[in-house]
């Protein structure tokens with residue numbers, strides 16, 4: 001009898017232990033909202049905050065990440081070269097890091113060595129795959145630099161016009177709007193062409209965004225505004241040149257690229273003039289700049305894949321000051337102003353047994369990965385697959401508070417026109433008109449609280 005009692009007690013004890021352990025594994029109540037990138041979050045608020053690798057990589061993966069990092073930081077040179085050759089003949093910049101400065105946002109200048117703004121170009125209409133129509137002699141991107149002896153396609157000129165915006169409480173700020181003109185065209189362009197300026201975005205958390213299940217992204221789409229909140233996000237579906245299939249677009253300012261691999265190979269090919277096994281044709285093929293060297297692929301698969309892996313495994317910096325009362329109030333305002341209807345706080349990445357570091361992570365990217373009509377103020381009027389001329393992908397806001405630390409001064413929006421977060425918000429229009437108006441009508445205490453929350457991301 002006594003023995004049975006002891007066994008019974010023991011059983012209760014074991015059960016309790018199991019229960020305690022379970023709740024320790026799933027600590028819902030103690031959930032740490034600083035962990036923007038789930039387990040792949042780093043506590044680093046310095047200027048190097050965007051350059052950290054996932055903390056949970058295996059030793060071998062660490063090695064690949066570092067190889068990718070070295071290549072990302074490399075200045076490529078004209079062919080023939082033993083290593084890091086193949087630059088050009090036409091290009092936008094000489095290395096990934098020269099646009100993605102410090103793995104952060106780029107510099108919206110034109111023509112100089114630090115310039116991280118590039119121009120997409122196309123003719124009106126759609127091509128066989130529903131994408132933009134290439135311009136004869138120019139393709140789909142303008143390369144404004146060239147190797148010695150070759151002509152750049154053109155020069156890009158940026159002029160800003162300014163306007164003053166007044167808040168309901170009388171405070172004023174200046175907004176600047178860019179206009180772009182082309183000069184020094186190496187050959188005339190027949191007819192009307194469409195331009196889309198694109199600034200180099202930060203590199204953090206891209207592997208996690210790639211790992212969000214497509215179904216979770218689609219679940220937030222509301223193209224006919226069935227829930228009547230004035231917001232009609234929809235997915236962009238794009239032709240993927242590598243897999244030769246139509247896929248959900250995730251990357252680029254219009255969600256115009258399906259995967260990190262395609263984005264990286266396209267960057268080598270278009271931004272730097274470096275061919276790879278997956279995109280082996282020079283951007284200048286068929287143009288007078290073409291070098292005809294037949295040395296493709298110029299970057300070996302080992303380096304292409306290492307750079308892809310590097311881009312997938314840069315982790316996200318942790319939030320700061322999350323328990324601060326003003327930050328908490330700012331978060332409530334972010335929700336009541338409906339910012340959160342597009343800038344979705346939370347996703348869970350797909351289960352992936354082969355890549356545990358990417359698997360089943362609760363992340364807080366503050367994007368729905370959908371494209372939205374942002375009004376005429378931000379429009380490029382150049383459709384990109386299903387993303388219309390006024391539509392842009394909701395920019396992820398994780399890391400936002402560190403933009404100016406990682407890249408001083410730091411810029412915002414697809415073309416870098418905004419110099420502060422306040423300016424970025426005041427450019428919101430279209431589906432975000434209501435949110436913008438709410439912000440504009442807030443008193444300065446509320447605006448500051450909202451900004452303090454955004455600075456904590």
Ligand SMILES: [Ca+2]
Pocket residue numbers: 086087088089273274275282298
């Ligand atoms: Ca080349």
Ligand SMILES: [Ca+2]
Pocket residue numbers: 137138139140141142143153283
């Ligand atoms: Ca071109």
Ligand SMILES: [Ca+2]
Pocket residue numbers: 222225226227228229230231232233
């Ligand atoms: Ca809606």
